[in-house]
Amino acid sequence: MNEDQQDEAEALLAIYEADSNFIQVSGTVYCYKFVCEENEMKSFMLQITWPKDYPESDDAVLDLDTFFNSHITESERSTMINLLTSHMGDWSGMAATFSIITHVTDNIEEFREVIRNEKLVERVEKEQPETVAVTTATLKDNENRSTKGMTKGQKRRFYDKFGNIDVDEKPRGWNWVDVIKHLSKTGVQT
Secondary structure, eight states, rough: OHHHHHHHHHHHHHHHTTTEEEOOSSSSSSEEOOOOOSSSGGEEEEEEEEEETTTTOOOOEOOOGGGTTTTHHHHHHHHHHHHHHHGGGGGGTSOHHHHHHHHHHHHHHHHHHHHHHHHHHHHHHHHHHHHHHHHHHHHHHHHHHHOOOOOOHHHHHHHHHHOOTTTTTTTTTTTTOOOOHHHHHHHHOO
């Protein structure tokens, strides 16, 4: 790292010290998470990498190919990078990491409009016909089962698990929540 990079790194750490969206991956790689509270699918993470000769002769390398951005299509990513690089000429030859983050923050709606979530729309459209087919098959299955009742094996497993329901004795923990399963569905909120 050269002296200009060290100065910029110190300034960035001082500015974004309390900001949980700013991440220093290494001495020359920084990420900033632009979180959308209304719609998680409009959130994205910008990775800024400093080349060896940054900022004198090389501009910072901008990247959206992180796991956090897996919901954004490749065409959307390239459009967002093109929006950013169109303004990079203004900051050529100077420390631009703060300017890039500020530019994206000031024009966040312009970047969020690019994210259309085509993958999500396609996935929802594909799942809907299958759901209808599964629902009708399940209804037919339930009609057949309701007339037959439970088999001996089903009854045995049921009573092994719950015992006689008429009695107030239920096995210890029968209504406990699987914490790991619950957190994987809801996410950890900090």
